[in-house]
Amino acid sequence: MTAIVSLRNVKKSYLRGKQKVEVLHGVDLEIQSGEFLALMGPSGSGKTTMLNLIAGLDQPTSGEVSVRDQRIDKLSRGALAEWRSRNIGFIFQFYNLLPVLTAEANVEVPLLLTNLSRAQRRQRVQTALQLVGLGDRVKHKPNELSGGQQQRVAIARAVVADPTLLVCDEPTGDLDRQSAEEIMNLLQALNRTQGKTIVMVTHDPKAAEYASRELHLDKGQLAQGVDARSVA
C-alpha cells in the first residue's frame, strides 16, 4: 500500500483572545490508500483540528500536509476549495444537510461544481442514494427523514463525486445504537468494497472497532503504542 496522506511535523496553534494555544505539537502521520483510520482521544486533544488539516479546511502553523503527494498546506484559499471539491468527501456529526433541499438535491450539491450534465448528475445521485439504501427517499427533505437516514444522505453526498478521501467527524455521535451500527456498516462497506480511504474522528470505541487502524491523540500528540490492526 502507498501513503495517500502524509503529515510531517505538523504544528497548529490558535490565538484565543491574546493567548496563543498550541493544539498540535509536531504530528507525524501516514495514512495508506484504502485504509480506514479511527482517530480517538479526549475532547480538546486536537482530533478535529487534525481532521480539518487533512481535509484542507484549515492550514497548519508549520509542517507539511500532503495528500496524494500534493502539498495542500501551500495552496491558496481558492485552490484549496477546488481541491476539496475533487478530493474530499465530508461526513459530519450533525449531518449538515441543507434543510430546504430534497435528499437528491442535497446529494447533487458537490456535483454542481463539476462539468457533468444535468442528466449525468441525476444518474450519479440516483446511484449514490441507492448505494446508501435510500433510493425510495429521493424527494424527502431532511426534516422528513430520521437521523440515520439523514446521515445516509450525507454519506451519499460525500461519495457522489468519487473523492480520494472520506473524512468523518463523529459520524455516529448523534445517532442511537442501531442507526450508529448501520452507518458504521455502511462506511466499512464503502471502505472494503469501494476501496475508499476513510479518516474518522470518534469518541465511540464501538465505532472505532469498524476501522482497520486506531490512533489515539492526546494533548496534541499521537500516543505511543497505538493499536494497529490489519484490514480483515
Add this chain to the structure above:
Amino acid sequence: MKYFSLIWAGLWRKRTRTVFTMLSVVVAFLLFGLLQGFNQGFHTLESNQDLDRLYITAKSNMTDGLPIAHLSRIKSVPGVKAVSHWTYFGGFYQNAKDPVPAFATDVDGLFAVYKEMKVKPEYLDAMRKTRNGALISEAIAKARGWKVGDRVPIGTSIWTKKDGGSTWDFEIVGTFDASRYGQGFPGFYMNYTYFDETSAFGHGVIHYYLVSIVDPHQAQQISRQIDALFANSSFETQTQTESAMVLQALKQLGDLSFIANSIVGAVMFTLLFLTANTMMQSVRERTSELAVLKTLGFSDGKVLLLVLTEALVLCLFAAAMGLLVSSAVFSSPPMKAMFGNPHMPAIVIGMGAAIALLLSFASGLPPAWRARQLNIVDALAGR
C-alpha cells in the same frame, strides 16, 4: 443556471419573511411608478398643450376681465389665425357642491381655435340658432345622463340675471368630443351673446382671449405685440402660451417633481435598510449551511455570487411586479380621463429597473461579503 436550485431554496428558506419583503418592494416600486408616472404625465400634459395657442388675460388679474372690444384689434395682429374667448360662469347643478365647468363663448371662434375638438356641424348650427343653447362635452353628457333636447337649470354664485335670479336655463343642443384635452378641459359652453344680454352686470367683458397663431415659433413675438397693443391702457393684457399657463397652474400645486422625488427617495432609502436587513438575517441564519457549501468546495467568490444573486432575484422580481402593477393602474380609465391616453413612460420603467439593480447590490453586497469572508472551521464549530 445549475445553481438556481440553491438560490431559489435560499430565497424561500423563510417563506413568510421573503413574501413580506417582496411585498414591501412591490409596494415601494408601485409607489415609485405611480409618482414618477404622474410626474411624467403632468409633463406630457404640459407638452401636449399647443404652442400655437395663446391665452390673454387682464394683466392685473384674470377676474378683472378684458373688454370684448379688444377682439378685433387682436385679430388684426399679423400671424393671428383665429380668436375666441371664455368667460368663467362659476356654474353648478342644483347645489353649489356639484360644479359644472361652464363658460360663455363664441362657439365658432372656439372650434376654430381648438382644432382637435370634434363637433357635428348640425350641433354647431343649432347652437347658432338657439339663444340659450348649450354645447356639452360627451364626457359630461355621459356622466350626468344629459342628452340633446334636455333643458337644464345651471346655478351660478357670480352672475345674477337682470330679473334678479341666479339660475340660468339652458337647452342642450349638441355634444362635442374634447377627450384629446383630458378631464380638466371645460365641457359646458353657452352663447356669449345670451350671457351678455341676460346678465345684470359685467357687460362687454370677457375673462380669456383664446388665440391660435400661424407659426408656433412666433409665439413669443406675437405675445409681445399683443401686450404692446394695450400697454398703458386701462386694460393691459398678459399674453402667454397655453403650455406656460398650464405650467403656471401646475406650479400652484407645488413642485411636483420635487415632491415625487422626495417621497420616492425616502421610500427607497427605507427599503434599502429593510432588504439589507432581511438578507443579513438570512445569511446569519445560514452560517453553517454556507460553511458546508464552502467545505464541499464552493469558493469564496461563488458563495458571494450565490447570496448576491438571491438579493438580485428578490429585488428585481418584486420591482418588476410593482412597476407592472403601476403600469396597469396608469392605463386605467380614471387615469385616461385625467391625462388623455397615458402610457407608463419608458423612462420611468428604465429608472425603476436601474434603482432596483442599485438596491439589489446595495442591500445584497454586505451580507454577500460577510458570507464570502466566512471561516469554515469557526462557522462549523458555531463560533
